[in-house]
Amino acid sequence: MSKTALPGLSLCNNATLRRAARKLGRFYDDVLSPSGLKGTQYGLLYQIHVGSEPAMGTIAEEMVMDLSALGHTLKPLIRDGYVETFTDKDDRRVKRVRLTPQGQTKLEETTQLWSTAQQRFEALVGKEQAATLRVALDEIAALDFELGFEMPTAAARSD
């Protein structure tokens, strides 16, 4: 009788997910702010760090992100000297990415803050719940939405 009387957005999986992402994103950004990095940037640095000088396409795939979007997102990090790119030796189309020494340092420094955010969040929702949620979210990120009537790699088209 006081608040949510109407369906609101809570029925739309997409809207609900985005809303939570906005909220959590603000929280992480807030906690990370002393480092000067946004949550997204921290995640990107980390992903680069755990890879072996990954190619941009590889990173984009791992992060379930559009390649061009990755390129754009990378720019401020390159500009600020945390990341550098270089052309692959065997395939000049491929551009690989690595952290600079400052990028390494910044990543380590920011990881402290990240831990704080992570812990504070998990203290609120519970470690179990957080883990469960991450699994569910990873499942979504891995879903295959293709309908199928897109021609299964040529073939078919029988009679």
Add this chain to the structure above:
Amino acid sequence: MSKTALPGLSLCNNATLRRAARKLGRFYDDVLSPSGLKGTQYGLLYQIHVGSEPAMGTIAEEMVMDLSALGHTLKPLIRDGYVETFTDKDDRRVKRVRLTPQGQTKLEETTQLWSTAQQRFEALVGKEQAATLRVALDEIAALDFELGFEMPTAAARSD
């Protein structure tokens, strides 16, 4: 042994959430594309629709979104004639929002597509799982991250 050997981003609640949001967002956007609306815009139109000519601040709160971000997001919808704003009669600071007739029509039309997306998604993850997930995400959106040492509304300062 084949793929994910390193921690990746799956440990960061924020990164995991964003990654899933990117994936799901693309799917919804894709399914809604015949309408010309993005998932976010559809959600916004819907939120306006279920409200009673809501004030911008009210919408921002319900969507857990920054007020200025809402203003920006609203612009294309106003430009395209789906939404209009007007000043509140009792408080001229307040700007209220409503759908135009075309906005109404567009919303209804797009709801068909939205249902498709919603159903296809839930067919993949299961209705139960989807509902559970939405509850968890709503919880996150409703969390109170405030630490407390922010001075409880002035006062204190005793010494």
Add this chain to the structure above:
DNA sequence: CCCAGATAGTGGTATATGCCACTAATTGGA
């Protein structure tokens, strides 16, 4: 060896979002 087709990135354009600095209104006293 050469070209058609596939691959990997880049740049431009548009929306999504947030923060900050301001402006316009309101409100609550003194």
Add this chain to the structure above:
DNA sequence: TCCAATTAGTGGCATATACCACTATCTGGG
């Protein structure tokens, strides 16, 4: 009544992301 504090939005600026049209390479036939 008049001003300080509060409240609601706006605009500017920066990052996050996507899609599309291109460019630069590579690859696999002929």
